[in-house]
Amino acid sequence: MRQEITLTVTDKAKAEFQRGFPLIAKEALEDADQLTQEGTIVNLADKQGKFLAKGYYGKQNKGYGWVLTRNKDEAISQGFMERTLSAALDQRKSFFNNPDTTAFRVFNGEGDGFGGLTIDYYAGFYLLNWYSEGVYTFRDEIIAALGNVVDAKGIYQKKRFDTKGQYIEDDDFVAGERGEFPLIVKENGVNFAVYLNDGAMTGIFLDQRDVRNAIKEKYAKGKTVLNTFSYTGAFSVAAAAGGAVKTTSVDLAKRSSAKTIEQFSVNGIDYEHQDILVMDVFNYFKYAKRKELKFDLVVLDPPSFARSKKYTFSTAKDYTNLMKEAIAITEQKGMIVASTNSASFGMKKFKGFIEKAFKEEGKKYRIVEEYTLPADFRVRKEFKEGDYLKVLFVELV
Structure with a gap:
């Protein structure tokens, strides 16, 4: 009880x-x-x-x-969870009906009425993310409720509540049939290889879907593109699919190279025509300046906090300096895609980081577009902190 x-x-x-x-x-x-x-x-x-x-x-x-x-007499039961999940799924009908996008969020925590839990859809499979021990105690009722309201090929889970901030390694499979990985999903017609059974990350951050599509449709054609903190190269793949003449992907993680090659390959893009570098982004900036390299489009999407042998990076403290590094290797009239998923500050403060960087560099800019979370990542107007994503398309003028 x-x-x-x-x-x-x-x-x-x-x-x-x-x-x-x-x-x-x-x-x-x-x-x-x-x-x-x-x-x-x-x-x-x-x-x-x-x-x-x-x-x-x-x-x-x-x-x-x-x-x-807000209802005193409402029991937090499996029935409550079924009603809550059904309402969330109803909001995503248009996503389920879109054959060009087969990976998206179907339940976004407090935005859909149950904080601490998110559920993502990947081509027939569902992935539950548990963010506290407390929400995990509802596991059996939530999984049973999900099974009653969706027709899932299989259900996977990620536990993200270890007290040391580390991902808990566990068998991620929950119910249904086990997937064959990589599972190929579509996002606005572009293929991505995902893994629901391989540690904390799946291979793609679904919250950046609209940003990747903007790069593909509006900004990449005929351009040279630098993707920093590139993870599995998703921004690079979107740029190449949009007609970029060349992409350069830079990430410190050793496995990023093989993962990026895989993402290009599942789209039939020749990865050997792209540059994929395993190195510290800050060292790459120095290298690019030394070689007088410049790019038409630079993507800056660092983790909120990162540590390498030489550097400790915190978005709130260091984004202005990161932006200055990017300005130095961006072509005149080029574009910087400045992005952060830090929930510790809002868009106004983020724009302040950008303004300070350009002022200190003595350069002018204009913000061409801005993005927050896509429609499937529902947020509540009473909880602005939930809308954590901030992306600015910044043009050097």
Whole structure:
């Protein structure tokens, strides 16, 4: 039997919860020390004992849990989960009906009413991501609910809640049939090889779909493209598919080379005509300047935090300097795709990093386009922090 307790919220937090704020923070609770067991159902009440919302306890980043319902009498049961999942799937009907895109998000945590859980669709297979021990205690009910509302070839999972911030290695297969990997999915007509059974990452970040399509359709033709922090080269593949004359992919991870070759190959693109380099991006900037290399299009999509032998990179602290490095090797009238998935600041502050970099370099620019999360990554207007992706197409003028 799942534990259920009532907790008192602060006056400040009361107003936030009444407005629909979904995150339960430690500071919002007068009696957070009562929380001992993750997965506990939490009834939130004001100091007069009036019910405000119901959620669960699960530590995730700086949060202590998520609000699930404003209805005091609603049970957090398998039935609740089926209704919540069905509503989310209904919102994605147009994605299921698009043969050119067969990988997308079908459930986006608090944006779809159940924080701590995301579900992605990959050509008939479903991948669940659990972000806390608390949400993982609902595993059996959620998997059963998913099985009742979708016709899945197979279901996989990723546990992302290890206390040390490390991915928990485990058998990722859950139910149905095991996939044959790589599984080839489509994104706006471009093929990508994905793995649902190989560690934390699948091979593609689905939240960048609209950005990759913009590069392919509007910015790549006839251009030289540099893709930094390139991972499996997805931006490079999109650029090559859009008619780029050459792409250069740079990433420190040794396996990035083989992964990038694979992504080009599943699209019938000759990878030997592309440059794929395993090296520190900051060392590459030095090399490019020394060789007087310049690119028409530079993609800057670093992880929020990264460490190599010589450098420690934090988006909030170092993006301006990273931008300056990119400006130095971008052609006049060239384009920089500046991107970050850091949720610790908003678009206004991000634009400030860009402005500072150009000011310090004595160069002028204009922002041609900006992107946030695509439509399948649903966010709530009451929780702007959920819309973490910020991408700017910046032209040197």
